[in-house]
Each structure stands twice: as structure tokens, then as C-alpha cells.
Amino acid sequence: MEKKNIEVFFAFGETKQQVGRTGKKFNSVELENKIYCPYVEISLFNRNIRLNKRVISVIFKIKPDVVIFEGIVSNISNWVIVLLSKVLKIKIVAWVLGWEGKRSFTRRLLLKVLYKNVDVFFAYNTSSKKYLNKLGVRDDKIVVLYNTINEHNILKNIEKIKQQAGEIKKKMNLGERIVLLYCGAVIREKK
Template sequence: MKKLRLTCIFNYAPHYRLPIYRLIDEHFQTDFYFGKNLKGSIRSIDMDDLSGFKNYIVNKNILGTNYLWQKGALRAFFRHQESICILTGSPYTVSNWVIGLCGRLLNRKVWVWTHGMKGEKKGKRKGFEKSFYRLFDKILLYGHYSEKIMLKEGFKEKKLVVIYNSLDYTKQLEIRRNLNQKLIFSKYFKNDFQTLIYVGRLQKVKRLDLILHAMTKLKPEIKINLVLVGKETDGSNLKELVNKLGLSEHVWFYGETYDELEIAELFNESHICISPGPIGLTAIHAATFGVPLITNDNFSKQMPEFEVIKDGMNGSFFKENDVDDLSEKIRLWCNKSDEEIQTSQLYSLNKIKQYYNPLRQLEIIRSLIPQ
């Protein structure tokens, strides 16, 4: 049977999306087009690993504004007019508006894969977003928080599809089954304290300074170490703060790594994963290895992956920017019993297995297409 054709026009090709893109490539006749010059982008996919890759498009800022035009996107859209077109769903990409309007005029299905509306926009800015999303046949959302907001704004339920997010679940599952304790932290820190971990870019927006201040509040009652896995990107001056607070013996600036086994070994020996700012994919990564999670409670500014957390079950939300509340949440999880931690781990593992993996995403996409 002939495979359905998809045209995927995305603003970038982050490396972590390769597993879901490969599955889409295998099950559909897919043409992939990616932007290659997006500011602040993380490591991208090696296009030799994706057989459906056709070409790059160019993300061009319009007159120095935040609006983009994707040069080559319209050509990609019109190349196969029988295909379903899937876009990265940003209303600030003007070419997306044009493709959405063309889809309407030509009676052609165009979907957007997007964060959707988060409830923080008001007045004209909210109207701008609503007008954009109304152009498309389906809106593929990363989480239910946005879905609920868009339902309240009058979008039809059948138009909104929660597709979640994912990493390389199959590879991570295989690694998890074969993990052994290596005593990495006890060898480095030369103590047996409980260890907090953060994995991601070391950015000011992540508010990692709050963890350091919480550590000073908790000692000497609760002695903990902190491992920061990632590259410092915007001058957050964390090392200076560590020295100022006298925490240099208990904080490890591990550096950047994309090695799945290496990251898994670090998670395997961590007690809590903390991201005081928006948590993003770190939530999926840590939960895949059963590590409890702590992040802030301002969901309108969070990344959609905060929904991995069920408060009190496999993690906690603290009051945004509140060091005292963060300290209390760290204390809470440091004092959990082995039985409570095991219950937390099982909840996280099941949540990832049910929702946050590429096979689940593929299943959702296939359910949207008439057989």
C-alpha cells in the first residue's frame, strides 16, 4: 500500500528529535526541511541519519524584528500538493501565516506542532495568537496545560491534539536495564551526601543560583552536593557565587555531554533533579531514570514537560523565585523513605512509558490520518 506523503517544515532539527523523525520517516513518505541558522540553537541532527531530509531552509529576521521569514518554505510546501504539511507552529514566522492561508484556499491539510497558547498574552497579542492558530486543521500540542487554555478560548476539541514530547526512549530503556552503581559522586566529592543534579544549559533564566542559596540555608542540617551538567551560555557567573557562598567542595561543574550512557550513570546516582526555572526536556530525561523532580509553580512560564510531575508523587513544585520554599521541597525529598522513593520511581517510569516516548507520538500521528 502506498504510504501517505508528509511535508515537514521545521525551524530547526534538534538532535533529540531524531528518534521521532525516524519513525515518521519509516511510516510515511516524508520530506523534511529544516532551518539551519536559528539563534541559540542546540546541537542539530546529522542529516545523514535521516533519509527523508530534502533540504535546508533559511530563517531570516525581517527588518531586525523578532519576526522570521523561512526562505524556501513556500517552495517546499508547493512541491507535493497532495501531502499533509506539518509546520513548527510559531506565529512569529510570517511564512507560516502564508502557508496556513494557502492551505485554506487550496483545501489542503496543514498542521502545526507547537507549544500553543500559555495564557500569559493579553489583548491584541492574545488575538494575534488566536488568529494564527485558527488557520490550521490540527494543532499538535506538547501538553494539556495549553490544551485547556485553548479550549477556554473557543478552539474545538477535535482540532487540539496533545502529542507530548520525547527523547531516545528505546536507547535510554536499554541503558537503564544495564546500569550499575559506579560511586561516581562519592569518589569525586569524597563524601556520602545526597546529591542534587541539573542537566541542561547553564543559563540565567534557569535560576540555578536559587539552588546554591538553598544549599546554604539547609546546612548543616542537611548536607548535599550539587552536580551541574551542561555548558554555561550567558555569563550566569555561577562559579563566582559558589566560591562566595563557600560551596566549592560541594558543587561539581561537570561540563557539557550528550553521551546517553554518561548522563544515565549520573542520574542513576542522583537523589533529586532540580530546575528552578523552566524545566523542559530535563523532566523527561530524569523521569526516565526515576529521579524525583523539583521545579517552579509558574506554569504560564514553564515548558510543557512540567506535566511529567505529579506534585508530591514524583516531585514537587515550589513557589517561583522563593528560596525558602525551594529549601523546604529539597528537605522534603531528602527525608523521603526508601519505600516512598521507590513509589516515586515507578510512577515516573510508567508516565514516560505511557506518554513521553516516540512510539506514543507516532501512534497519535497515525490516529489523525484516515486509513
């Protein structure tokens, strides 16, 4: 297989409203080719609509072969990128979570229209793939990219991990109780 030089650019923005997720701010992450494209957010019909101010000019400047965006209808930039992709011959990849916070006929219709113009979909899991299928996306256009930890590394070190877990249980006086650990944000949008 021939190796190709691939240059990756990261256009990112931040919203003023926090959604309860913590973590590193993208602008503090050390990466080459980061381009700050701040969002403008407006409320329209009780929905927040976003526009990435600079992303369109960045696309004209960089002239990428592929653009990957979050597969949501409420970012007006996605619609403009889809239109530009036809003119500039850019391939579009939509990264899709696979659920809707508020289901509506209008949103589903808009998703179907947007998704007809997408070349490939990255789905978080098999549920996301099923969601895309319900919206009319064919299997051959979907790549499932599991958003998980490296379970192979855990399985390779399972005995050491079991021993460490036993030591922690002993230290916390948990005896033989079954302990379940949830790691992640407990927020309303995850139900």
C-alpha cells in the same frame, strides 16, 4: 489496519541569531528529503519576524497532504501556508510549545486567528494543551506528544542504573548526599 506509504519532507532553515541552544545542526543530520529553506528575519516593532524564502515554492512543487509547522505568529510563512491550505486542500498541523515569551493582547489575538485555521495541534505536554484550550482550541483537535526520554527503558533497567549511580557517587566522594541532576539548557526564555 491498512499500511500506507508515507513520504516525509523536512523543510528547515537557520537563524543568524543564536538563542543559547546547542545541539546538532539540522543540515548535518542524515535524512532523506531535506529541503533547505533559509529564513529572512526582520525586526518590526521590537519583534523578530521570519519568512522562509523557499517554503511556499516547495509546497507548490511537492503538493503535500499535510504540513506541520511551529505554531507561532511571527513566522509569516505560517500565514501564507494557512492561506494556501484552503486553496490546495492541505491539512495543517501546528506544533505548539505552549508559552509566550512576551505576553501581549495583539499576539494572543493573532494566535486565535491563526489557530482557527489549523486542523490539528501537537502539544508538548499537558500545560501546552491547557494553553491551547485558553486560546479556544477544543480538546478533540489536540494531540499531546510528550517531549521526554524513554522512561520505560529506564524503569526496565532501574537496578543497573542505581548501581551505576552508586559507583559514580562513590568515585566523586559524595557519600550519602542527595544529588539532583538537571539536563537541559538553562536559558532566560525557560525562566
